[in-house]
Amino acid sequence: MIYDASSLDILYRGRLVELREMAESMKISKSGSVEVLRARLIHSIVLKDLDLSWDGIQGMSHNELGGILKIFGIKSSGSHRERRQRLWLHLNFDSRRMTIERLAEMDRDELHELCMRLEAPLTGNRTVLMGRVAGVLTNQLNGWGRIKRSLRRNGLKLSVSDPVTKAQENSEDDLEIANIDFDMDSPIAVIEDAHDSLILGIDTLGPDIQRDLRIISSYASEIDRIVGTILRGCGGIWGEGQRELMLRISKRRGWPVNDEAVRTRLARVSTDIAEIRGARIGEFGRMSSNSLLREQVISESSAQRIRQKMEFTDSLLREMGT
Structure with missing residues (x-):
């Protein structure tokens, strides 16, 4: 598939x-969020000649879909x-907001429409339909809604002749985090997006929850x-x-955060x-092996870091309480 690699590289890296x-x-x-906007721009700039409507997606071959998904970075x-499911979800929803909580707020007609688009059976009551959509979302978990970390960090300028080891990737991540100034305020666009996310779809919630979320959004x-x-206190x-x-x-x-x-x-x-600020998401970064996790926890240096975090937490709570 022919596409403008330079434009795609800019879109991958763009904040x-x-x-x-x-x-x-x-x-x-x-x-929308940064990833929703990124997908929209890739569609409009890089893949502008493709029909990516639901009907258009249905007519694509297996290989065509694979190539398009790679261009979207997922x-x-x-x-x-x-x-087909993954591409349609990526083009039409924000993965952060398409949650089980959100499904619970939908009526049967909305869930029926989702089942149709996701090529799931259409029979059954609202609960059955919600379960089917939830099943698709679970199956597609982490497969859409956010481009791969390597593309966001390096764009298309990775050299296949110079493979990066896992240890090197972790070192680069540590260096990136060390160079981030967490004291700087986020851009106003991020603040506006946070405000909108807090009150998104609150009309379906109870009046007390609506009131509390509006109060929280003002902060x-x-x-x-x-x-x-x-x-800053937790090392990114x-x-x-x-x-x-x-x-x-x-x-x-x-703040009213009891509910x-x-x-x-x-x-x-x-x-x-x-995440937008550049944090490494997860308590132990990229640690995924249970044995590695245990080694990390039981080491003396880790114990010291935990004690320091606890001391920082106490001091931060005292500071915020003043």
Whole structure:
């Protein structure tokens, strides 16, 4: 497939503000998260001659779909149907917001439409349909909605003759994080996106939850600042502990975060901000092996880091409480 590699490279590397400026200059909608906007621009600039509607996707061959998925920078393997599902999801939804919580807010007609587009059986009540959509989303987990990390970091300028080892990748990640200034405020576009994410679709929620989320959304700039402070103190790592710390600080400041729906949204938005700021998502970075994880935890240096994090948490809570 022939495409403009230079434009694609720019889109892979682009940050939210840059992509929004590009979209505005081309009279393309600039709404949505950075990955939603990136997919829209790749479609409009790099693949502008392709019909990527649902009907168009249905008419594509197995190999064509694989090539297009690679251009979008997402998982390209799988069966013919899985590729169709993944491409349609990537073009039409934000993976951060297409959650089980969101499915629970949909009525039967919406779920029926999703089942049709995802080529799932259409019979059954609302609960059955929701289960089918959830099954597809689970099967496609991490396969769409976000370009691969290597593309976001290096674009298309990777040399196949110079393979990068896992250890080298981790060293590069550590260096990147060390060079990030977490004290800087995020661009206004990020703050606006966080505000919108907190109140997205709240009309379907109870009045008390709506009120609480509107209050929380008014603190979008403050949320960004707190996330930056936590990242600075935790070495650029953002995981379950950091999300919990965010919630504890919010509660200490008197924000209405007692309801689980409010806590879930705040945690999700905080994680989005952390990722945009350049955090390494996950308590132990890229550690995936249980044995490696145990070695990391039981080492004396790790124990010292944990003690330092606990001391930092206590001091941060005292600071936020003043």
